[in-house]
Amino acid sequence: MKPKRDMNRRELLGSAAVSSIAFAVVPRHVLGGRNNVAPSDKVTVANIGCGTQGLREMPGMLQNRDLQVVAVCDPNKFTTNYIDWSSNGIRNGIRQTLGDPTWGAGIEGIPGGRDIGQEYVQKYYAKNLPSGKYRGCNSYEDFRDLLDQEKDLDAIKIMTPDHLHATVAIAAMKKGKHVITHKPIANRISEGRLTIETARRKKVITHFLAWSDRSGNKLTLKWIKDGAIGKLREIHNWSHRPVWPQWTSNPTDTQPIPKGFNWDLWLGCVPHRPYHLNYTHNVFRGWYDFGGGSIADMGHYSLFPLFRTLGIETPAISAEAYGTTTRTIVDQVCRPVNNNVAFPHSCMIRFKFPKQKVLPAFDLIWYDGGMKPFVPEELEADNESLSGEGMMFVGDKGKILASFHGNEPRIIPEKKMRAYAGEKEIPQDSRRRRSDTWVTSIKNKKESPGSFVFAGPVTETINLGAVALRAGRRVDYDSATMKITNLPEANKYLTRQYRRGWEL
Numbered sequence: 090m091k092p093k094r095d096m097n098r099r100e101l102l103g104s105a106a107v108s109s110i111a112f113a114v115v116p117r118h119v120l121g122g123r124n125n126v127a128p129s130d131k132v133t134v135a136n137i138g139c140g141t142q143g144l145r146e147m148p149g150m151l152q153n154r155d156l157q158v159v160a161v162c163d164p165n166k167f168t169t170n171y172i173d174w175s176s177n178g179i180r181n182g183i184r185q186t187l188g189d190p191t192w193g194a195g196i197e198g199i200p201g202g203r204d205i206g207q208e209y210v211q212k213y214y215a216k217n218l219p220s221g222k223y224r225g226c227n228s229y230e231d232f233r234d235l236l237d238q239e240k241d242l243d244a245i246k247i248m249t250p251d252h253l254h255a256t257v258a259i260a261a262m263k264k265g266k267h268v269i270t271h272k273p274i275a276n277r278i279s280e281g282r283l284t285i286e287t288a289r290r291k292k293v294i295t296h297f298l299a300w301s302d303r304s305g306n307k308l309t310l311k312w313i314k315d316g317a318i319g320k321l322r323e324i325h326n327w328s329h330r331p332v333w334p335q336w337t338s339n340p341t342d343t344q345p346i347p348k349g350f351n352w353d354l355w356l357g358c359v360p361h362r363p364y365h366l367n368y369t370h371n372v373f374r375g376w377y378d379f380g381g382g383s384i385a386d387m388g389h390y391s392l393f394p395l396f397r398t399l400g401i402e403t404p405a406i407s408a409e410a411y412g413t414t415t416r417t418i419v420d421q422v423c424r425p426v427n428n429n430v431a432f433p434h435s436c437m438i439r440f441k442f443p444k445q446k447v448l449p450a451f452d453l454i455w456y457d458g459g460m461k462p463f464v465p466e467e468l469e470a471d472n473e474s475l476s477g478e479g480m481m482f483v484g485d486k487g488k489i490l491a492s493f494h495g496n497e498p499r500i501i502p503e504k505k506m507r508a509y510a511g512e513k514e515i516p517q518d519s520r521r522r523r524s525d526t527w528v529t530s531i532k533n534k535k536e537s538p539g540s541f542v543f544a545g546p547v548t549e550t551i552n553l554g555a556v557a558l559r560a561g562r563r564v565d566y567d568s569a570t571m572k573i574t575n576l577p578e579a580n581k582y583l584t585r586q587y588r589r590g591w592e593l
Contacts, residue, residue, distance in 0.1 A: 126154045132531050134269075135160035135239060137232050137257055138248030139206030141173045141199065141371055142271065146248065146523070147206070148186040151213045153524045155532065160239050161206035162229040166349030169198030172370045174332070187212050201370075202349070203228045230351055232257050236264050243267055244294070244531060250373040251380045253357045255280035258295075259593060262287045267294040269527050272389035274541060274548050276381040278556070279584040281548040282571060283593055288541040296527035299389035300539025305496040306398035308512065309482060309489055313399075314447065315511050317500055319486025321448055326391050327456035328493060329477045330383035333372045337415050337428045340365040358591035375431050377559065378585070382432035383457035384554050391480060391494050392453075393547045397538070400447050404549035405440035407565045408557035412436040413458065429559060435460050438554040455554065467501040556582040 134156050136143060140163070150158055173179060179200065180193045189212070193200065207228040215223035229235040236245075244267035247257050255275035258268045268288070274297060275281035288295045313321055339362070346352045346364045353361070355369065359378050362368075374380030395401070412433030415426045435458020444450045456462070462481060464474050467488055478493035487505060491498040500506040506513070530537035549568060557564050560579040566572075573579040587593070 128157070130532075131155060131157040132528050133157050133159045133241060133243045135162060135235055135242055135245045136206060136210075136248060137162045137235070137245055138250075138271075139163040139165070139203050140201045140248065141171050141179055143248035144179050144201060144205065144209065145182060147209055148182065149522055149524045150246070151186065151210065153522060153528060155528045156524065158210045158226060159242065160227040160229060160235055161203050161210060162232050162235045163201075163203040163206065164230055164351040164354040165202040165347075166230070167200070167202040167204040168347045168350060169196055169200050170347065170366060170370075171199040171201040172333070172372055173199050183209055188216065203230065231354060233260065236260055236266070244269060244527075247271060250355075250369075251276040251385065252359055252373075252378060255284045255593065256358055256591065258284050259287050262291045262293050262295075265291065265293060267527075267531050268541075269296045269298060272297065272299040273381045273385045273551065274544055276379075276385060276552065276555070277583060277585055278549050278552045278571065280593060281552060282545070285541045285545050285548070294527070294531045294534070294537060295541040296530065296537040297389075297393065297539045297541055297544045298523065299393045299544075300397070300526075300537075301390070301394050301494075302538070303394040303398065303495050305491055305494070305498050306395050309491065309495060309498045310399055310447070311512060312489060312498070312500065312509075313482065313484070317487060317509060317511065318482060318484030318489055321451050321482060321484050323452045323454060323481075323483040324395075325454045325456070325462050325479075325481040325483065326388065326493070327461040327475075327479055328383055328387045328391075329459065330387050330457050331375060331432075331434075333375055334367075335375045335434045336367065336431050337417075337426045339430055340367055356588065358585065358587050358593070360586055360588045377430060377432065377555065380432070381551065382436075382555060382558075384438065384455050384551050387457075387493075388455060388551050389547065392551070393539075393544060395480075395495055396547045397543060399445070401442065401445050401546055403443060403445065404546045404568050405442055405453070405553055405566065406568075407441045407563055408438055408550075408553045409563035410436055410438040410554060410557035412558055432555070432558065434458050436558060438557060440550055440554070453550075465501070467505075470502045552583075 132155060134150060136147065136158055139161055150156055176199065184190050184192045207226050210226040211223045214225065215221055245261045247254055247268065247270040249257060251273055254270055254273065258270055261268050274284050312318065343363055344365050352364045368376060368379060374382065374386050413435045416423045417426050437460050438455045440453040442451050442453060461475055465488055468474065480491045480493060480495050482489040488501050489498050490501050500509055526539065527537050553564065553566055556573065556579055559582050560576055562576060564573045564579050565575040567574050571583065
């Protein structure tokens, strides 16, 4: 059933009724203190996606006085079969945010769905009202209904599986809504391009949550400009992901669709297939149809800020990838598994980049699943090894080693760092609430530093890695025409087969 809509905030403030409820526009200090924000000044947001990550990030919005969560949406009404990093992490996070140590005491398993999302929002806002009651958050199964009915909505935050990011973002921007999205912007090059073009054309505020202001990258750039490692040749970035099971073929067993879970709506643009738990929740990332693999999961966090700071303004012009191979036993014979449905257990991808404004042409090498570079001789000299995750910049006269996100960079070996005469102090990263950046941008009507319009190079590069994995060969990419030039049959991986009615 579609929720009933009361007179919206802007209609209310513009009507004669305002005289009888003047509390909505009285000065902020009258509303309970200097930190309060008048309802008419708040950014109204709908949270689309109430799985574990959507719930995990909810406090950052609820505790931000400059915004109001007015709606939630998820094709799942309520189940306790979610997968997460700990058994009680979601439950404990909700308890802490609500100040209620008993919340969810009767729930067995890991909860999620729109019922939980709505309850979370309303209980949080209720605890700050004299009446202790709040019913101002609507709940939707279908994001399209939400966009049609929430007339007084400023922005949406997308927390769905990767395959729906572009679909939801484009639908919202066409209705003039600002869009905040989790990574990736899309898991296909064509969808990423269309999403970014739509943001540019509609002139709405957008924010890609992988953005952050990494001061370590600024120091690394200064060292590169100073010639501390000579001419840059390579950038290496490695992650211990995936932290979910990886499969090599689609499930063959059948499972009943959980009650209250709209499987067709969850599939969205992907052609129909039988329901299986192993496609859903936080394990969707491992499938080519639904996710973007470890590089999309974590690489955006490390590479988007790096691209922005180092001035990498064009995507890779080629990608070559190697992934884990597996075998299975068929009729007592070990045979190779032809896996074109899921990312490998581990992989290495080498991207080649042309000359940029500041940087020369260079290679970017990505590693995941336990793969990483061999220990450089500079670390061996200091009797060190590489950590499980990290970033390394290789020049023709030296190397810079940093954390996975590029923080705490240092020239190696240590004696070269000590001898370096340039700037060595690393300024502290700002520790702002993640929602502050995009809320401020929306309120001030100014482009966010994490705007979609800046994310084209990293979006196309990361998705090109998936193309190379599926093609099994080096792919040369022409961004101007959005085509693979050396292997025409690989162009099918730049887009997807759409379910009827879900075409973009």
